Amino acid sequence: MSTQSESQSQPDLGAVVGERRHLTNVAYRLLGSLAEAEDAVQETYARWYAMPPLRQEAVASPGAWLTTVVGRVCLDVLGSARARRERYVGAWIPEPLPDRAEWAGADDPADRVTLDESVSMAFLVVLESMTPAERVAFVLHDVFRYSFGEIAETLDRTPAACRQLASSGRRRMRSAQAPAAPSAGQAGLVRHFREAWEARDIEALVGLLDPDATMVADGGGLVGTVLHPVEGGEEIAAYLIHIADKAPGLRLLERTVNGRPGLVAQHTGVTVTVAAFDLEGDRVTRIWAVRNPEKLRAWTGNGAARAIL
Numbered sequence: 001m002s003t004q005s006e007s008q009s010q011p012d013l014g015a016v017v018g019e020r021r022h023l024t025n026v027a028y029r030l031l032g033s034l035a036e037a038e039d040a041v042q043e044t045y046a047r048w049y050a051m052p053p054l055r056q057e058a059v060a061s062p063g064a065w066l067t068t069v070v071g072r073v074c075l076d077v078l079g080s081a082r083a084r085r086e087r088y089v090g091a092w093i094p095e096p097l098p099d100r101a102e103w104a105g106a107d108d109p110a111d112r113v114t115l116d117e118s119v120s121m122a123f124l125v126v127l128e129s130m131t132p133a134e135r136v137a138f139v140l141h142d143v144f145r146y147s148f149g150e151i152a153e154t155l156d157r158t159p160a161a162c163r164q165l166a167s168s169g170r171r172r173m174r175s176a177q178a179p180a181a182p183s184a185g186q187a188g189l190v191r192h193f194r195e196a197w198e199a200r201d202i203e204a205l206v207g208l209l210d211p212d213a214t215m216v217a218d219g220g221g222l223v224g225t226v227l228h229p230v231e232g233g234e235e236i237a238a239y240l241i242h243i244a245d246k247a248p249g250l251r252l253l254e255r256t257v258n259g260r261p262g263l264v265a266q267h268t269g270v271t272v273t274v275a276a277f278d279l280e281g282d283r284v285t286r287i288w289a290v291r292n293p294e295k296l297r298a299w300t301g302n303g304a305a306r307a308i309l
Contacts, residue, residue, distance in 0.1 A: 131165075
């Protein structure tokens with residue numbers, strides 16, 4: 001039986017559990033997957049609770065300890081993910097996040113991820129181009145403002161090496177010309193895009209698409225979709241009209257996707273596609289269409305997507 005002084009010296013359980021939201025935010029940005037982020041957070045807590053009470057009491061900052069461990073877990077996952085994604089059927093796109101206010105039925109842990117600029121699809125796609133160590137250093141420093149001394153604990157490298165890794169990641173982000181914060185007109189552009197698609201107005205779609213626009217789709221080999229990027233505004237418009245003709249009754253909904261205006265396609269009440277957009281001025285420059293039903297669980301409770309798009 002613990003004495004009062006012993007219980008007072010133990011870490012506050014509520015404070016430890018209260019770190020879950022922060023850990024999920026870190027893990028999602030590091031992994032680009034809700035499922036993998038939740039697994040990483042679970043593994044982090046498993047390691048905490050596996051420690052004897054005396055070791056827990058010796059931890060000066062449980063929050064910092066948990067962040068260091070979740071970073072290490074994510075680093076291991078990123079290392080193995082590269083090999084898995086080389087075998088992935090078609091393009092791999094980060095898992096899209098709904099806005100909790102719009103999707104009251106969205107399952108946890110989507111509710112624990114803050115929708116800001118660092119979870120936009122464009123931002124996450126650039127993160128995919130980084131090495132695992134670059135990604136961890138860049139995200140922890142530039143997004144969450146951890147010091148390089150703290151990041152060194154996660155990466156088991158010197159603070160100077162971590163500074164170089166974050167700088168390299170920053171250069172990748174700049175060279176990719178990651179978009180600025182969304183403007184008020186972007187929701188209107190997505191609305192016009194939806195209306196043109198629903199009307200099967202190919203000329204209107206071409207006018208809304210940048211001539212050099214690209215569309216990438218992720219079906220994961222589980223549903224039918226294009227395996228290679230569709231290049232060019234006219235080609236994308238023609239493909240979208242083909243899809244609309246192939247799937248009568250397709251319903252398009254304007255929804256927030258990773259904090260930006262996006263579209264959700266439903267067929268017979270089932271979410272079959274979540275589309276994120278990269279917009280510049282009055283044109284759509286890039287579309288990421290997530291079709292893999294395993295990545296759409298936060299968007300529907302109606303089962304797996306059907307092979308339509």
